[in-house]
Amino acid sequence: MTTTPRRIHVVSFSGTSGLADYAVSLCRELSKLAETTLVTADSYDPARYQVDFQHAHLFRRTRQYPLDILRYVFYTLRTRPDMVLWQSWLKFPLLEGFIVMLFRLFGIRMALTVHDLLPHHPKPWSRALCAWFYRRFDKLVAHSERTVQGLQEMGVRTKPLLVPHGIYDIFRLGELSREQALAQLPGVSPDDFVVLFFGHLDVRKGILEFLRTSAMLRDQPHIKFVVAGGRGSGLPAAAAAELDQYKDAPNVVMHDHVIPFEKVQHYFTAAHVVALPYLEGTTSGVIKLAMAFDKPFIATDIGDFGETLRDWSGLLTAGKAPAAELAEAIVQLRANYASYAAELSEKSAKYQWPHIARQHAQYLSLS
Template sequence: MTTSSRRIHVVSFTGNSGLTDYAVSLCRELDKLADVTLVTAASYDPARYQVNFPYASLFRRTRQYPVDILRYIAYTLKTRPELVLWQSWLKYPLLEGWIVMLLRLFGIRMALTIHDLLPHEPKPWSRMVCAWFYRRFDKLIVHSERSVEGLRAMGVHTEPLLVPHGIYDIFRLAPLTREQARAELPGIGPDDFVVLFFGHIDVRKGILEFLHTSELMRDQPHIKFVVAGGRGSTLPAAAAAELDRYKDAPNVILHDHMIPFERVQYYFTAAHAVALPYLEGTTSGVIKLAMAFDRPFIATDIGDFAETLRDWSGLLTAGKQPAAEFADAIARMRADYARYAAELADKSAKYQWPTIARAHAQYLSLA
């Protein structure tokens, strides 16, 4: 850890989610530039990430939020960091905006990383509430030009830091060949072209479109569609029933359960390409996993996906006929895969965490 007196808190309400992965990756590098503490949930396990910077476990389950948010305020006022960097709103932006103003009254600078401009499945009032929330902060950090434009359209005039979402290299635990990875995933043959849908299974992420694509390509030999991720409690019953229908499909491998941290590397190493047939969203940590494992991706043209492809390899689809467009993109990538793989060389420099941490330090006046 640095001996700098610049004390900052990086806050993630969850302790075992994609936001946590992001916060840990950032803290790992910021800790070399400032005195960093990760403020997170009781479910956080530093051994999982193999990191040793300080942390405080203040949050528990959502039902305990009313008590925990008071604990958080008391802890922050007691420790008095120079700056606090929240990773998104914690739970309720309308309430938490007032907490931000309170902490600023005590001389604590407040910054926010905006991972999604609006909540998933936004309400009619979400845009107004989020715009008000964003204006409470001294500094804002976004990951795409579309997010910058979105902030301006919402009437938020704070000049943000535009910095890409870093790659998730924390999941690369050991050298692993594709053959070794596939040996851990029964059902994948040595000649199969593997397309991976990874992460929380949700309708908005296009899981049904991905499975419909597998049906369109069922007669094409040696193409396997792998689904790896837990079903959310909000998955509609009709979508769950549709998911179950593909459990016995010959070209689908369905692992619809939470993937342990140490198993993530097997899925990405085994895959040729990563699929993101998203229907809605701003950014995705799954892309940064694909980049960490040097895999091209196929995605719907939403959020920052097109911007990321300027620096990476893959294909975008318009999303008007999702299954047919994805089937065509998979066929094109498979036919010319050597070229897509070759394009990956030396393209990830701007997505490395040391570069991202230095940009944070300069923007937040930590360096």
């Protein structure tokens, strides 16, 4: 017979990112099964998420990491949780692997959620470093069969929990009609078929392919391409310049800024389909937003996107000619939208957080 650990720390270095959204969603349900504390950054605001479980503000900005990581080590050794679940590496896997070893010496069991198998811009040594890092943990949580296979190929022998990334229902703040959502999106009419690109405007996420697709379909009546997300400091100058060329396009609505938490629901309520023409990645919270709002999605065949579509509705593209393939998929989905949209809400059972939290509790209790 196994028992759920009495005290669990779920750790997210960021208090406002997608990792934080994931950690909050998990903690909301896990706190019903065990004494759960979210260890995160000063930027975390429980009122934003409308949750009330325990939390600890220990991290600040990256430049303050050397001090904050020491604060975190002392806090963990002082509070002595039964289990710690990190949401990915915090900042520097090499250093943090030794911290994991230290905690285990003190009898603290360590687990890790593998959100990305490798960094988005891996170095020649990243694969070996990450493999070493993953082997430091007692338990691993993976979101896709591809990630499990990747861990095996890296020589990681720990048998992970394979559980999907849950839907982001925390962004559904209340009943909202499409008419109300469209009132917040000037330039989009009720007759428009809305294709949404949401999230950081990153080259690896295919933002340029999305905009090139809009140019290909400019003559198609009533198709609107809505872009919603901040540029960030990592967008290359050439990519930023190309992006700017589409700001005045008649079939593009560009909101290239960080979207406030409470406004997210407006974009997904207004959308007909969500586009993820990613060039690289392992998983995406944007898909789980699409699912939370019962929207089909179109994505390239990377990471866990194909596995998710087994349980959802939408289209997968090969990604060999991303813009052309996305354009073809949009036209196909629009022509048969009723069939894609039917019964979506009934397909999300395995992605609900209560079910996911129970799987975590059972797996993390094993010795």
